Amino acid sequence: MLATAALLGVAFQPAQARADDANSRELSLLTYQKPEPPHYLRVALEELAIFGGGLVQYQLDKTTNSRDWQFNYDWPSFRARLEGGAYSFDNNGFDTNFLFHPFSGTLYYSSARANHLSPFEAFAVAFGTSFLWEFFGEFREKPSINDIVVTPVAGLAWGETTTQLGAFFLRACPSTAHELLGSTLAPFVALHDALDGAERVHTDCEESASAHRFRFALAAGEAWSEGVAPYATLGGSFQSEVMHLPDFGRSGVGFTTFADGNVSRLVLDLSVARENVTDVRFVTQTVLAGIHYHNNVVHERHVDRHEALFGLLVGAEYSRHRYDPSASSDRIFLLDLPALTTRYYGRSRELGWELSLDVGGSFGGADALALPRAQRRGSSALDLTSVAETQGYSHVAGISISPRLRLEVGPAELGLELRSDRLLAFRALDSGGMNPGELRTTPVSEFRRRGSLFVALGAPSPVRFLLNANWIYRAGSVGDVHVTKNELSLSTGVELAP
Secondary structure: OOOOOOOOOOOOEEOOOOOOOOOHOOOOOOOOOOOOOOHHHHHHHHHHHHHHHHHHHHHOOOOHHHHOOOOOOOOHHHHHHOOOOOEOOOOOOHHHHHHHHHHHHEEEEEEEHHHHOOOOHHHHHHHHHHHHHHHOOOOOOOHHHHHHHHHHHHEEEEEHHHHHHHHHHEEEEOHHHHHHHHHHOOHHHHHHHHHHOOOOOOOEEOOOOOOEEEEEEEEEEEEOOOHHHEEEEEEEEEEEEEEEOOOOOOOOOOOOOOEEEEEEEEEEEEEOOEEEEHHHHHEEEEEEEEEEEEEEEEOOOOOEEEEEEEEEEEEEEEEOOOOOOOOOOEEEEEEEEEEEEEEEEEEOOOOOOEEEEEEEEEEEEEEEEOOHHHHOOOOHHHOHHHHHHHOEEEEEEEEEEEEEEEEEOEEEEEEEEEEEEEEEEEOOOOOOOOOOOOOOOOOOOEEEEEEEEEEEEEOOOOOOEEEEEEEEEEEEEEOOOOEEEEEEEEEEEEOOOO
C-alpha cells in the first residue's frame, strides 16, 4: 500500500521574500476589477433548485426510500419534529451516508461560496438547506441526526478545500490549463464569474501570493498484514496544500489574522493488490480562521525563517482499506470538528523543518471490526443498533490527534505523520428502536492508528526518488469480543514535485 507519501513531501514553495505590503493584509478567495457583492437572492434560488432536484430523485426512487417511511403528512408527525421525539441515527448504507450526503453538502456549500459569501455564511446556508431537507424533504422519515451533521460539515470540508485549490489556478496567469483546472475544481466559481462578466485580477501572475505544495507519487512495494501472506502492492498518491496568506514565506516580522479559509490541504491515495483495490483514502482539511506569525530575515546566502500558525480546523476523511486483498474493506469516515491546528515552520542555514499538531473531536461512521466474530460466537446475546445489525457499521464519535514532522537537509527530505482515532459507537436514538430513549446494551468501540514515514531524495529537481514505510493498527470491540489488525508496508517509487 502507498500511504500519503506526498502529504509531507517537500517544503512549501513560498513566494519570493519581500518587504511587507501594507495593501495586501487581507487576501480574499479571488480579487476582481470591480468588487463583487454577495448574491443572496441567487443563493436562495440555487439552493431551492438543488433541493428540488433532490426531491425529484427521492420520488423516482420511491420503492427504496419508502422502506424508511414511519410518518404521515399530519399534525402528530409535525409535532414530533418540533418536540424532538422524531430524531434518530439512521441505518442507511455507508456510502449513502458518508459519500453521497457529503457530495450533496458540497453542492449546498460551493454554490453559496461562489456567490461571494464567507465560509461561515456558506456553512450556515449548507446547514440550513440540509436541515430543511431532513425536516421537510424526507417528511415521512425520522430526521437523521447523522445527516444533519455530516451533510453540511463534510460539505464545508470538501467544498472549501476544492474551492481554494480551484481559486489557486484561477488567480494564476491566464492560460488554458489554469482555466481548465480552476473551472474543474471550482465549477460554481467559474460559472458565476462567467454569468456576471466578472473580471478577475490575476494576483499570482508575476509573483505568487500563495505558498503551495503539489505532489504526485507512484510506488510499488510489499505489505505484511497479520494472518495474511505477504503481497505486492502498487499505488499512487496526490497531495496539495495552499497557504493563501499575505506574509507566508516573506521577509519581515508581524501577525496576520485570517477568516477566509486561507489554508487548505487535500490528499488522495489509491492502492491495488491482486487485482483488487486495497486502499482508498480521501482527506480534505481547511483552516477556516486563525492567526499567523512570521519572523523571517533574509541574509545574503540564506533565510532565517520562523513562522507559526494557529487556527480552527475542519476536516473530513473517507477511507476503505483491505487488510487482506481478498476480504472486505474496513470503512471509516470521520469529520474533524471541532478541531484546532498548530504549525511551526523554520529554516536555518543547513536545515528546514515543519512541525504540526491537529487535535479535536471526531464524528462519523466506522465498520464494527469485531462484529463478525461476535456474531459467530452467538448473535442472540447481542443487543445492537439497527445500523450495526443491517449494515455492519456504527455511528461514532471520539477524539483524534495527528502530529506531523518534516525535515529538509540538502537534497534529502524526511517526513513522519501519525494519526490516532479513539471512537465510541452511539447506542441511543436508534432509528429501529421503538423507544427514542432506549439504550442498546452491547457497547461498541473502535480504535485506529496510522503512521507514515518517508524519505525523498533528489531536491531541488522536480523528480525525486521515494522510500515509504507505512503502518496501520486497528482494533475494535463488540461487547466482550475484541479484534485487532496490524499491517506494515514498504515501497519505493518516484515523486513529481512541480
